[in-house]
Amino acid sequence: MSTGELTHDLTTTRAPFIEESKSRGDLFIHQPYDLYSETNQDTWRRLYAGIEPRWRKHANPKFLEGLERLSLDRERIPRLEDVNRFLAPLTGFQAKAVSGYVPSYLFFECLRRREFPTTITLRPAERLDYLPEPDIFHDVAGHVPMHTDPVFAGILVRLGEVAHSAALAVRGIDDSAEQTRCMESIIKAMARFFWFTVEFGLMRRPGGGICVYGSGLLSSREEIEHSVESPRVQRYPFRMEWVVNQYFEIDHFQPLLFVIDSFEQLYDEVERLERWVREGRLDNVSPGEPEVNETDLHSFLEEVRA
Numbered sequence: 001m002s003t004g005e006l007t008h009d010l011t012t013t014r015a016p017f018i019e020e021s022k023s024r025g026d027l028f029i030h031q032p033y034d035l036y037s038e039t040n041q042d043t044w045r046r047l048y049a050g051i052e053p054r055w056r057k058h059a060n061p062k063f064l065e066g067l068e069r070l071s072l073d074r075e076r077i078p079r080l081e082d083v084n085r086f087l088a089p090l091t092g093f094q095a096k097a098v099s100g101y102v103p104s105y106l107f108f109e110c111l112r113r114r115e116f117p118t119t120i121t122l123r124p125a126e127r128l129d130y131l132p133e134p135d136i137f138h139d140v141a142g143h144v145p146m147h148t149d150p151v152f153a154g155i156l157v158r159l160g161e162v163a164h165s166a167a168l169a170v171r172g173i174d175d176s177a178e179q180t181r182c183m184e185s186i187i188k189a190m191a192r193f194f195w196f197t198v199e200f201g202l203m204r205r206p207g208g209g210i211c212v213y214g215s216g217l218l219s220s221r222e223e224i225e226h227s228v229e230s231p232r233v234q235r236y237p238f239r240m241e242w243v244v245n246q247y248f249e250i251d252h253f254q255p256l257l258f259v260i261d262s263f264e265q266l267y268d269e270v271e272r273l274e275r276w277v278r279e280g281r282l283d284n285v286s287p288g289e290p291e292v293n294e295t296d297l298h299s300f301l302e303e304v305r306a
C-alpha cells in the first residue's frame with residue numbers, strides 16, 4: 001500500500017502509516033504531514049489552548065522563551081522541518097521523527113548526537129488529559145522548547161555520554177551474568193534519573209516558589225498544576241542517592257517529585273551520575289519500577305559486547 005492510499009489519520013495507536021512503518025522495521029521515518037486529519041488538528045488546537053495559560057503560570061522561564069523562539073503554532077500541528085529550522089541554529093538539536101519506541105541505548109545515542117527521537121502521532125480527541133504513550137504534543141510542545149536552551153541541551157548531550165560511559169564501565173566485568181546484572185541496575189538508575197529530571201522535574205524560582213521544567217508535566221494540562229500546587233505531592237530537594245533508588249509508576253499523577261535550584265545544578269548532577277557509573281555506585285540500586293525490558297537491556301549489551 002502506498003502512503004497516498006492510507007487513511008488520513010495520525011492518531012496514537014491507530015495510525016496505519018505507523019503500523020506500516022513498524023512492519024517494515026523503519027524506526028526513523030518522515031512526518032507525512034498530509035495524513036493529519038482535521039480531528040488531529042482540532043485536538044492539537046484544544047490541547048494548546050487548554051494548557052497555554054498553565055504554562056504562563058507554572059513553566060520555567062527557559063521553556064517560555066523556547067516557545068517564543070520556536071514560533072510554535074497554536075492552531076496547527078507543527079511541521080518538524082519548521083521546528084528544526086528555528087531550533088538547529090540555537091543549540092544544534094534536531095527533532096527526528098520515529099515510528100515508535102526507541103531502545104534505550106539508541107535513544108541516548110541520539111541525544112549524544114543532538115537528535116531528539118520525536119513521535120509524530122497525536123493522542124485521541126477523547127483522551128486530552130493523559131496518555132501513557134508519548135505523542136507529538138508531549139514531544140514537541142513538552143520537550144522541544146527546552147532544547148532551545150544551550151545549558152539544557154548540554155545536559156541532554158551529557159546524558160547521552162553517560163550511557164556510553166555505562167557501556168564501557170561494565171565491559172570490564174568478565175562474568176557475563178554479573179555484567180548483565182550490573183548493566184540492568186545502571187539502566188534502571190539512568191531511567192529514574194531521566195524520569196525525575198527531564199520528564200518530571202521541578203525547579204525552585206529565584207524569588208521563591210516552584211516552577212516546572214519536566215516535559216511529562218509540561219504536556220499534561222492537569223498534572224502541571226497538581227505538581228506545583230497540590231498538598232498531596234511530596235516535593236524534596238534533589239538528592240542523587242534517593243533519585244536513583246526511587247521507584248516510579250507511569251499510570252497516575254506523581255506523588256513524589258524532586259526540586260533542583262538551577263540547570264547549572266542539574267548539569268553538575270549529570271556529571272556526578274557519570275562518576276557514580278564509573279565508581280560502580282549504580283551497580284546495586286534498589287529493585288522495583290521501572291522494570292528494564294529485554295529490548296533496552298539488549299540495546300546496551302550490544303554496545304558492551306561490540
Ligand SMILES: [Fe+2]
Nearest residue numbers: 134199215216
Ligand atoms: Fe518524554
